Amino acid sequence: MNLVRAEVERLAARRFVQLMVLLLAVAFTVTTATTLLGSHRPTTQEMYAAQTQAAQAVAAMEADHTRCLRIRAGEIPIMEDAGYVPADCGELDPARMERLPLATDYLTSVFVFSEEARGLLYFLIAFLVLFGFLVGASYIGADLNSGGVVNLLLWRPGRLTVLGTKLGTLVGVVAALSVLASALYLGTFWTIGQTAGVPGPLGGEFWGQLGAIYGRGLVLVLLTTVLGFGIATLGRHTSAALGAVAAYAVVWELGARLVLQILDVARADLLMLSNYLGAWLSGRLELWDDRGCPPGSGVCDGGTYVITWGPALLVLLALTGAVTGSAFAAFRRRDLL
Amino acid sequence: MSAVIEIAGLRKTFRTLRRGSRVAVDGFDMVVEAGQVHGFLGPNGSGKTTTLRALLGLVNADAGELRVLGASAPEQLGRVAGRVGAIVESPQFFGNFTGHRTLRLLAVAGGVPTSRVDEVLDQVGLRDRGEDRVKGYSLGMKQRLAVASALLKNPELLILDEPANGLDPAGMREMRELMRTLAEAGVTVLVSSHLLAEIQLICDHVTIIARGRRVAAGRVDDVLAGHDPHEWRVRVAEPERGAELLRMVGLTVTVHPDDVLVVGGAPESELISSTLGGQGLWVRELTPIRPDLESVFLELTAGATPPRQSDGTAADDALPADTGAAAEPLIELDRTEGRRVDA
Numbered sequence: 163m164n165l166v167r168a169e170v171e172r173l174a175a176r177r178f179v180q181l182m183v184l185l186l187a188v189a190f191t192v193t194t195a196t197t198l199l200g201s202h203r204p205t206t207q208e209m210y211a212a213q214t215q216a217a218q219a220v221a222a223m224e225a226d227h228t229r230c231l232r233i234r235a236g237e238i239p240i241m242e243d244a245g246y247v248p249a250d251c252g253e254l255d256p257a258r259m260e261r262l263p264l265a266t267d268y269l270t271s272v273f274v275f276s277e278e279a280r281g282l283l284y285f286l287i288a289f290l291v292l293f294g295f296l297v298g299a300s301y302i303g304a305d306l307n308s309g310g311v312v313n314l315l316l317w318r319p320g321r322l323t324v325l326g327t328k329l330g331t332l333v334g335v336v337a338a339l340s341v342l343a344s345a346l347y348l349g350t351f352w353t354i355g356q357t358a359g360v361p362g363p364l365g366g367e368f369w370g371q372l373g374a375i376y377g378r379g380l381v382l383v384l385l386t387t388v389l390g391f392g393i394a395t396l397g398r399h400t401s402a403a404l405g406a407v408a409a410y411a412v413v414w415e416l417g418a419r420l421v422l423q424i425l426d427v428a429r430a431d432l433l434m435l436s437n438y439l440g441a442w443l444s445g446r447l448e449l450w451d452d453r454g455c456p457p458g459s460g461v462c463d464g465g466t467y468v469i470t471w472g473p474a475l476l477v478l479l480a481l482t483g484a485v486t487g488s489a490f491a492a493f494r495r496r497d498l499l
Numbered sequence: 500m501s502a503v504i505e506i507a508g509l510r511k512t513f514r515t516l517r518r519g520s521r522v523a524v525d526g527f528d529m530v531v532e533a534g535q536v537h538g539f540l541g542p543n544g545s546g547k548t549t550t551l552r553a554l555l556g557l558v559n560a561d562a563g564e565l566r567v568l569g570a571s572a573p574e575q576l577g578r579v580a581g582r583v584g585a586i587v588e589s590p591q592f593f594g595n596f597t598g599h600r601t602l603r604l605l606a607v608a609g610g611v612p613t614s615r616v617d618e619v620l621d622q623v624g625l626r627d628r629g630e631d632r633v634k635g636y637s638l639g640m641k642q643r644l645a646v647a648s649a650l651l652k653n654p655e656l657l658i659l660d661e662p663a664n665g666l667d668p669a670g671m672r673e674m675r676e677l678m679r680t681l682a683e684a685g686v687t688v689l690v691s692s693h694l695l696a697e698i699q700l701i702c703d704h705v706t707i708i709a710r711g712r713r714v715a716a717g718r719v720d721d722v723l724a725g726h727d728p729h730e731w732r733v734r735v736a737e738p739e740r741g742a743e744l745l746r747m748v749g750l751t752v753t754v755h756p757d758d759v760l761v762v763g764g765a766p767e768s769e770l771i772s773s774t775l776g777g778q779g780l781w782v783r784e785l786t787p788i789r790p791d792l793e794s795v796f797l798e799l800t801a802g803a804t805p806p807r808q809s810d811g812t813a814a815d816d817a818l819p820a821d822t823g824a825a826a827e828p829l830i831e832l833d834r835t836e837g838r839r840v841d842a
Binding site for chain 1: 585591592600
């Protein structure tokens with residue numbers, strides 16, 4: 163417990179951690195200020211006009227659908243300016259639309275929380291992923307490099323205990339900070355929506371989807387934190403983690419992707435970690451490979467394949483587990499000079 | 500007295516892809532008994548730091564047995580870590596932390612009352628600078644901070660690797676006094692250094708390592724006595740005649756340009772004074788030429804360089820041609836009688 167207390171204090175006292183928290187605060191303040199300045203609470207007239215426009219848009223969609231049905235039934239001829247008339251008029255059926263026009267779509271200079279929340283959350287997750295990775299790498303990297311770990315081992319000569327406590331403390335602090343920052347961040351924008359904009363439709367479905375993104379984002383933040391810690395431990399330096407990510411991005415995601423394309427490798431996207439990241443964060447990633455289509459047919463449904471969040475999580479967990487396991491094994495038998 | 504440090508047959512070879520393998524310690528033995536201020540000497544690269552790091556569990560030994568306060572290292576170090584204070588070669592600290600905070604975090608991690616922080620800062624003369632950031636410290640101040648960190652635990656055994664590094668003469672004197680105070684309080688101190696005069700002043704026992712092997716061990720006085728050339732500095736009115744008389748009784752004499760005679764082969768001074776006095780040559784000066792630790796050290800470690808091997812075939816080149824033993828004979832000192840035994 164004493165070791166955890168000391169590590170929390172050391173982590174909080176690190177300049178880099180303080181700088182990253184400050185950057186988060188600055189980004190938060192700037193986003194909040196610009197949102198507040200660019201938004202206002204709509205007047206009754208503005209709301210009425212927006213509702214009218216939304217109702218007109220829905221009515222137009224219904225009219226298009228009805229017209230399509232009548233054309234396909236032969237009740238009216240197809241005119242040259244008839245526009246898009248699909249073979250299956252169901253495509254135009256407003257009842258089958260994923261989302262119908264809303265009054266909030268027609269409000270200008272008004273912050274609509276329900277529409278912006280997802281983008282805001284993705285921004286926060288991206289920042290926290292970067293924060294976790296850099297702090298994770300620098301926390302152990304600087305300690306290994308400066309002799310801090312050696313100092314600590316003279317006091318607590320249990321290597322795995324010391325490294326495990328450091329990792330546990332790091333994950334705990336990053337998780338706490340992420341939860342706190344997210345609550346503050348989303349809470350502030352929800353308040354802006356209530357007072358200086360409109361909240362938009364905030365039903366159970368909305369909160370469920372947002373919660374799922376938030377949960378997956380938080381897991382991703384923690385995984386990248388552990389990954390940064392693990393790579394820096396293996397490389398004995400913060401820059402090892404940064405170098406490994408840069409090398410992976412250039413060599414594999416760019417270089418190997420090109421080579422795989424030239425070699426015409428089937429479903430090469432399954433070999434790219436970025437796709438698993440995307441699939442995990444969004445819940446589902448649809449990819450396409452023309453080898454699934456008959457020759458010369460162009461785009462077809464058979465070429466589509468999907469990575470869902472389950473396999474994506476397994477890949478991310480396996481990678482993080484392998485790196486962390488190797489880091490602990492290496493640290494256990496390494497000579498600390 | 501009981502042994503607080505026991506090292507037997509310690510071996511360590513460092514292997515790197517780029518530089519091949521390097522034998523750092525090759526069958527090294529050392530015993531430090533309770534209450535000693537024990538000097539650990541050796542040329543650069545002789546294996547001092549590797550030995551200390553192996554003792555503290557920072558380097559994995561290839562072979563050998565190490566015990567600290569009766570606990571086997573590194574397996575049982577946790578059992579005795581609270582009783583051992585240590586600094587190893589040029590300790591580093593976070594520059595942005597103050598000296599006080601650095602020590603407090605160590606105290607918290609080690610379960611030591613934080614009230615000890617001010618005490619040890621006072622002990623090493625850093626109390627007034629405790630709230631300054633470490634990056635503003637001189638090398639000597641960082642060294643004091645390191646010693647302070649080792650003292651935090653109020654240790655029974657203090658292991659200090661080059662504690663005088665970066666200290667000015669006044670700092671070295673304070674360090675010497677600090678070690679003396681600690682020794683008087685019953686703390687066993689193992690101190691490695693290349694400052695031989697310091698070791699001679701501070702330590703009562705010494706172990707000398709060269710090429711990863713022990714070449715001498717025992718009480719400082721006994722190690723020095725083992726290398727006493729039994730030489731005397733003699734001044735007489737007629738140096739040439741005096742030299743002749745002394746040679747006649749079987750002594751070796753060198754006449755120096757300042758008319759000083761250096762006389763060798765006389766275990767006691769009486770032979771010289773009676774030989775000269777008997778012939779009416781009155782002795783103006785008769786001084787024994789005592790060896791110092793530096794001359795003994797240089798003699799024992801002559802030509803010792805870090806045992807380096809670029810590959811397996813060069814392994815023997817780094818060590819003497821016979822059995823791989825050190826260039827000089829191992830001097831074992833019988834602890835009860837202080838006799839020298841050439842092995």
